[in-house]
Amino acid sequence: MGLTKYSIPLNILIGIILPIIFILLWATFIAPNSPRRGSIFLQIFIELMVFSTCTYLLMFKISIMAGSVYLSVTFLNTIIIHLGNTLS
Numbered sequence: 001m002g003l004t005k006y007s008i009p010l011n012i013l014i015g016i017i018l019p020i021i022f023i024l025l026w027a028t029f030i031a032p033n034s035p036r037r038g039s040i041f042l043q044i045f046i047e048l049m050v051f052s053t054c055t056y057l058l059m060f061k062i063s064i065m066a067g068s069v070y071l072s073v074t075f076l077n078t079i080i081i082h083l084g085n086t087l088s
Helices: 008-029 040-061 064-087
Strands: none
Touching (some): 008 040, 040 064
């Protein structure tokens, strides 16, 4: 999406650099087997940053309906995962 919807410097940022940054953050601080797994607040902050960026791009570059469905699914999934982790 980022490579075709924006002009030259912004398309490289959104299409290549931003996903690499999100992957590195996720692998370092959120992945279950990461030796440097972050606190629950850091994990929620990173999840919020990643999912809100994806929701924004979906809503304003593809369709509001697709962004709304994505937001609903990721919100419910995040709540279920964090509640499951605290209860077990």
